Amino acid sequence: MKKIKQLGLTFLFGLNAMAFAQTPPTTMPVEQNAVTQPVQxxxxxxxxxxxxxxxxxxELQDxxxxIGQKKAQAIVDYRTKNGNFKNIEQLAEVSGIGQAxxxxxRANIILE
Structure with a gap:
């Protein structure tokens, strides 16, 4: 009797797995002529x-x-010597300023 139960359960699980395997995924249809608006x-x-x-x-110190007076001046000196910063990470190249x-x-720094 135990083997029949096991066989029946195996059969049911097998049918269940096959049913899920044959179910197509649900997706939303994509409009072919959709016009995209630029993000403002x-x-x-x-x-x-x-x-x-x-x-x-x-301003940097404030x-x-x-960033105190010496580090702020080091930023200005670095910028004068090397040109404008290209990315925020470049600020860590200034003497006395680490990644921390x-x-x-990071949230207060603007590059323009």
Whole structure:
């Protein structure tokens, strides 16, 4: 009797698996002539945001966490010597500024 139960259960599970295997996935139809609208970019304003390519040492010191007078001046000196920053990670190349400081200030840094 036990073998018949096991055989019956195996058969039921097998049928169930086959039913799911044959069910086509449900997807939404895609319109062929759909017109896409460009996404309008909105400028996020942040009172503490600072453009590290144009800010003075005083502005950098005022707006960035963990940046004092010497580090702010080091940022300006680096920018003067090497040109504008191309990405935020480049800020870690400035003497005295590590990746942790960059991460703390990432939301407040603008590159333009």
């Amino acid at each position: 970019q909105t400028q996020i304003t942040n009172a503490n945001a600072v453009n590290i390519n144009t800010a003075s040492a005083a 707006k960035l966490v963990g 400081t960059v991460e703390k200030n």
